[in-house]
Amino acid sequence: MGETERKARKIRISNNMLIALAAVLILTLAVAAFIIPRYGKVFAEFREQTKIYSSAHSELTAQQERNAELTKQLEEFRTLSGEIQTSSNEVFALAAQLEKDIQEGKTDKRICYITIDDGPYKRGNEFLKIFNTYDIKATFFLSTANGNKLPDQGDVTAASMYPEYLKYGHTIGNHSYSHDYSNGGIYKSAKAFMKDIEKQQNFTAENTGGYRPKIVRFPGGTATAGSKLEDIQAALREAGYGWINWTVDSGDSFGSDVATEKFVKENVLKAAKEDDQKIMVVLFHEWSKASQAAMPEIIETLESEGYVFLPLFYDSVMVEK
Template identity: 55%
Template sequence: MGKTERQGKRGSWGNFILIAVGILILAVAAVGVIVVPRYGRVFAEYRKYSAELRESKKELADAQKKNTELLAARDELQALDAEVQSLQAETFSYAAELEKAITNGGSNKRICYITIDDGPYYRGRKFLEIFNKYDVKATFFLTTANGDMLPDHGDISASSMYPEYLKYGHTIGNHTYSHNYGAGGIYSSAESFMKSIRKQDEFTEKATGGYEPVIVRFPGGTGTAGSELGGMIEGLRKEGHGWIDWTIDSSDSWGTGNTSPKIIMKQIKKAAKDQKIMVILFHEWSENSQKAMPQVIEYLTEQNYIFLPLFYDSMMVEK
């Protein structure tokens, strides 16, 4: 083997080593530059995710615990609600007995049904305060004629008032959705009347979480319903509603100059002379009625009246 050949062999061996070292360096560089940071990011993200997962698991457990507590509270509320309803049914059955006893002379007690039309108004809260103070129950015949907001407090929704009446044991009645008894309004046909009744029932059920009004007050009274009254009554009967007018008009809708707390008291005193069971017509927007109410309650209490909310089986409710 010649010198040159050996040098050549040594040269190609050297080149091979150089190339191998080069590849090795490149591979290490690639691992260092590309793979390590990439996996480093992946590991960091994995750590982040698993921490988040642990957090979510904890949140889930908390939510489940809270859900269990809420379900228990709901069951408790439902039990309480059932208790209230059965107590109310019992009260109404006593009230029906009392009505009979009063009518046939078996009791010298008297009953006053305070009815308040056209709400909800913000003023309704004032009436509720008075009723709470005297422990008086009443009936509110509600309409949506004034729209979705309270007419005397435009930033408060009308529906938010509905549970307030129920909370204190008052009855909510149906005074039609539109209250429009002009030409082409609710009294133009039995169907348009029933449509307005149904719409108001739906509004009430939604606003109260399921309360179904069963007593209707015709806007203006049955006397203003006109020639289609028979069909309307048939419609109400078919759909399980009773209806009621009043035995005494408080006068609060008679217009300026024709009504005042004094005139209201005069009306009440007149009725108390011979009405053993009285149904008084008031309006929720009336400041005069609000002012007169404490005197009305005090006077009628002296006259041996008790104040009850209306119920379907009352003899005063037509059906």
């Protein structure tokens, strides 16, 4: 091989190497231009997914912790509920005896059953405070017409109020789940009525550690059931419920122009005096500001006339069965 030939070969080799290098460079650039951005996008998506997953995971953990806390509270309440039931049964036995004595004319005492419909409302707490102040008991007929929130305090669930009534020894009654009797509604048939009552029953039990009311108040009173009343009463009886209307309407639902504090007070006190009711059942509503304002004087006046204020119970003579 001559010197010239060797030189030419060297140049060819270095040319080939340059071409190969250029090819590698172009390929690398192609990879960089097409694959890396795509991979980068996938990677960013993956990172985003990971973030979502990890926040969902911590939310789940927080939820599980909340659930555990609620389960614990419900368990505590179940124990408390048993104790309340025992002391309530003692109160009910005494109340039954007092009813009997009143009917037989053996005592000058009288009984007032305060009943408060349509709760839970935030205002319910105000009624509870008043009843605690005077150390008296009442009955709350609850419904879920407003959904599971307090209409006058939207950030608090209605469910959270349920144990409050029981804690202080008041009775919870069933005022239907929907409270809906427009165009027939729950009064269309005994079946429709019972379905609504059972729904409310389950809601009450779920939020009280198993308390199941035994007394029903018909939304609007029994007269509202119209032609289906007898069917409904038979169904209630069969399912073990009693039901109750009222002997005195406080008038707190007569519209805000009429239903003033004075109006409510006079209605109740007049009925006690003029009708000479020895055992009376008074209708109030949990949303009524007038009733809240009138309540202390109603209690004080009735107490001075010999009334005691008791929670309703299934065996009461005032509860129809």
